[in-house]
Amino acid sequence: MFPRKIFRDLNGSLGLNTIKRWCKMIRDTGSIQLSTSPGAPRLARTSKTIRKVKQKLDKKKTVSARDLAKDYGISKSSAHRILTEDLGLYAYKVQIEPKLTDEQKKKRKKFVNWIDNNFRKVDTMRILFSDEKLFDLDGIYNSQNQRIWAASRDEADEKGGIKMGQKYPQKVMVWLCVCSKGVTPLVIFDRGTVTHAEYIREVLPVALEYGNKTFGEHWIFQQDGATPHTHHLTQEWRQDNFPSFIDKNHWPPNSPDLNPLDYCIWDEFARCVNWKKITSKPH
Known part of the structure; x- marks a missing residue:
């Protein structure tokens, strides 16, 4: 050498x-073989501090690096390195899921068994999922992910760092159906609400026309348990006109994660709209 x-x-x-x-x-x-680690000795990330951080995490699941830094008298960057480098941890956001009661869980299991016994895989590809969503003039924004990089708060505000929100923004309700073949035309309710009569008159014929045109005689219509959907006249109209549908006794309550519209498509739909240009309800 x-x-x-x-x-x-x-x-x-x-x-x-x-x-x-x-x-x-x-x-x-x-x-x-080194008796000591090369470089300057650790003053913040000591084995004692790392052990304390681990014990705190075992007791309290949600702890920020800022709180750890304050509790143990170390910098935020040192606290972050203890979490990621010394303990090998990653920061995950808390996910929100529907809170289900025992009765709702039973209905979900019943629904799964019903689907398993009555639907083939090819049948699920012919389900027309439907849903409504309210949109208002405030649009959408993500307070966690939408960040503005600036040297100061004032500069960030000048660059659009303030989101103005109205106390009672004007709203419209949008109805849409989605399936493996595509999406239906939109139906928009200016008042922001819909009655069973409006639902029968303006929504169901759109779904019927699209379903027949897309799938022919064999397809299934789905809707959730909203009041206009479960009204007896709505049920009768579907019974007389649709080839098949998931009735109110089978679709489980509080189940947005079972509908692709609620699960992801509404979010993608909203991101396609340029909310900066929307200044009025008719617009």
């Missing part, structure tokens, strides 16, 4: 004396 050549190859990132000492270790023992 030639310490000077190694020193030149490393462009001086390690001292020549250190390289000589390590080369001697390799010649004498066959490996480099």
Whole structure:
């Protein structure tokens, strides 16, 4: 081994004396064994502090790096390195799921068994899922992910860092159906609400026309348990006109995660709208 050549190859990132000492270790023992870690000693990320952080996490599941830094008198960056480098942890956002009662869980199991016994995989590809969603002039924004990079709060505000929200924004309700083949035309209710009569008159014929045109005679219509959907006249209209549908006794309550519209498509739909240009309800 030639310490000077190694020193030149490393462009001086390690001292020549250190390289000589390590080369001697390799010649004498066959490996480099250091009694202490190279570099400056740790003052914040000590084994004692790391152990305390781990114990705190075991007791309290949601702890921020800022709180840890304040509790143990260390910097926020040191607290973050303890979490990620020393403990090998990752930060995950809390996910929101529907809160289900025992009765709702039973209905879900009943629904799964009903689907399993009465639907083939090819049948599920012919389900026309429907849903309504309210949109208002405030549009949508994500307070967690939409960030403005600036040198100060004032500069961030000038760059659009303030989102103005109305106390009672004007709203419209949008109805849409989606299936494996595509989406139906939109039906928009200016008043922001819909009655069973409006639902029968303006919505169901659109779904019927699209379903027949897309799938022919064999397809299934789905809707949730909203009052206009479960009204007896709505049920009768569907019974007389649709080839098949999931009735109110089978679709489980509080189940947005079972509908692709609620699960993801409404969110994608809203992101396609340029909310900065929407200034009025008719617009």
